[in-house]
Amino acid sequence: MPSLADRRVKQQRLARVRSEAGADALVLTSHEAVSWYLDGVRTHVSLAGPPVLAVRVGADGDHLFVAANEAERLAEEELLPSDAARIVRVPWQTPPADAAAAAGPAAAEAALAQSLRAARATLLPGERDRYRLLGRQTAEAMTDAAATLTPESSERGAASVLAAALAGRGIDPLVILVAGRSRHAHRHPLPTDAPLGDRAMLVVCGRRHGLIANVTRWVGAAGPDDERILAVEKDFFAATRPGAVLAHAFARGCAAYGAHGFDAEEWTRHHQGGPTGYAGRDPRATAQTLDLIAVDQAFAWNPSAPGAKVEDTVLVTDSGVEVLTVDPRWPSVTHAGRQRPAALPFA
DSSP states (O other): OOOHHHHHHHHHHHHHHHHHHTOSEEEEOSHHHHHHHTTSOOOOSSTTSOOSEEEEEETTEEEEEEEHHHHHHHHHHTSOHHHHTTEEEEOTTSOHHHHHHTTSOOEEGGGGHHHHHHHHHSOOHHHHHHHHHHHHHHHHHHHHHHTTOOTTOBHHHHHHHHHHHHHTTTOEEEEEEEEOGGGTTOSSOOOOSOBOTTEEEEEEEEEETTEEEEEEEEEESOOTTHHHHHHHHHHHHHHOOTTOBHHHHHHHHHHHHHHTTSOTTGGGGSOOEEEOSSSSSTTOOOTTOOOBOOTTEEEEEOOEETTEEOBOOEEEETTEEEEOSOOTTSOEEEETTEEEEOOBOOO
16 A cells, blocks of 8 residues: 655655754654655554654655564555665564654654644545545445434444444544434533434544544434534635635634524634544644645534534545545535535434
């Protein structure tokens, strides 16, 4: 899966970052930075743990500092042969990030966060193809799981079938949220034993090859604010154009709540999403995020209100947004000329 041609492009991007920072080397230590640079290798063992490797990128080439007990597996199953030849084995008790930082003067990833986000914002053709496949299969997993549910299903039961549908497609279930009728007030509803009732929200964030697909769907009855929340999303999409400042797109989307009949302060009650890709939000959009939106950058806005939410992973192009998380089996409505998900009735 890793591409030597893509690596050369990424090396050129990081050479510019190093030059602008006046650094001979930089150390990549986060899941998003390492997985992006190594073209989607699995950087984790525990989903909750730190990466099992760090990369020192310098004028003298790349050096991969890898936990010794993970080195052989990564070399055999994940890495390019040229990467495997540059592994520095680190004792299991030493964090790879610490070993990479101790190898010589280098800029730390945290000090160059905005520049590194810009470096990985424009997805390369191979990354876009992998994302399209991930998006489609994540949406298919959602459909397959939702089709098994009834109003009597518990939230935890729904979460289990969602996790199985994702894992069966080689997708790591990073986030699974479920809100039955009694829990619509919660924006991040971790599953409980509560029944779904007549209307429920399902949310997944699934990762494969480092890329993350974010999807929200509703099952059961339609909601009174379904159409209005799509209108808010439409304004977020309209503002998400290459070259725009992220904070400006965020502000336009936030203003849409009041314009479409919601409380004008509704946006303050939950984050609105933002760029995605190798991180769930890269970064989460706020009024202070001054990153420029790039062509071929992935986004996942998630406007919400009590009992209403919409979220898909999209690719920003010169001609608009391309929705990646689509399964034609899921019911849809036409809103502002675009097919958007409706509630899937219980069988």
